[in-house]
Amino acid sequence: MKFFVDTANIEEIREANALGILAGVTTNPSLVAKEGVSFHDRLKEITDEVDGSVSAEVISEDAEGMIKEGKELAAIAPNITVKVPMTLEGLKAVKAFSDLNIKTNVTLVFSANQALLAARAGASYVSPFLGRLDDIGQNGVPLISEIAEIFDRHGIETEIIAASVRHPIHVTEAAISGAHIATLPFKIFGQLVKHPLTDQGIEKFLNDWNNQK
Numbered sequence: 419m420k421f422f423v424d425t426a427n428i429e430e431i432r433e434a435n436a437l438g439i440l441a442g443v444t445t446n447p448s449l450v451a452k453e454g455v456s457f458h459d460r461l462k463e464i465t466d467e468v469d470g471s472v473s474a475e476v477i478s479e480d481a482e483g484m485i486k487e488g489k490e491l492a493a494i495a496p497n498i499t500v501k502v503p504m505t506l507e508g509l510k511a512v513k514a515f516s517d518l519n520i521k522t523n524v525t526l527v528f529s530a531n532q533a534l535l536a537a538r539a540g541a542s543y544v545s546p547f548l549g550r551l552d553d554i555g556q557n558g559v560p561l562i563s564e565i566a567e568i569f570d571r572h573g574i575e576t577e578i579i580a581a582s583v584r585h586p587i588h589v590t591e592a593a594i595s596g597a598h599i600a601t602l603p604f605k606i607f608g609q610l611v612k613h614p615l616t617d618q619g620i621e622k623f624l625n626d627w628n629n630q631k
């Protein structure tokens with residue numbers, strides 16, 4: 419499983435990229451709104467920093483509007499992936515982008531059937547949202563396994579992005595369940611690295627080194 423960072427904050431993206439494990443970035447309208455900057459300018463900054471896929475979401479609700487917006491976003495850089503919501507209009511737009519060789523990430527996926535439809539429309543990625551399912555009392559992790567099994571059984575190459583990841587256990591479970599990618603809020607990278615025995619071990623090694631005779 420590869421790692422994307424789920425943020426529109428350029429400092430977080432630079433820090434995540436410096437770790438050497440960053441395969442891409444996802445943004446959404448809420449994350450961009452928090453930054454208070456021009457969307458297109460920020461996407462240019464992000465694509466200058468990161469070589470991998472950078473998801474930029476359309477806000478139109480009709481296919482025609484999504485296609486117009488998506489073409490403008492895709493013109494910013496070759497690694498832009500147009501993020502499209504999982505709706506009937508979204509499917510039409512995904513098909514059009516696929517015909518234009520523009521990569522797409524179908525977002526707000528909450529069922530295996532939605533993922534299958536998105537893949538058949540030509541989506542490059544589907545994003546099942548773990549945390550938001552957990553929030554309404556449903557376990558999000560089995561959804562990843564279902565989608566992975568269906569894609570595997572039917573030879574579908576669309577990649578699964580585990581999204582709405584809230585904690586390290588989600589990351590392990592997404593990897594075991596067959597997600598190709600997990601997109602993580604920046605703070606989770608720090609949580610994944612941390613282990614109290616690692617910290618204790620470093621402290622002991624340094625103490626022993628400094629107290630040697």
Ligand code: E4P
Pocket residue numbers: 424444445446525545547549550581582583601
């Ligand atoms: C994914 O692409 C989304 O931007 C994101 O993971 C949503 O997460 P949230 O449910 O924490 O807002």
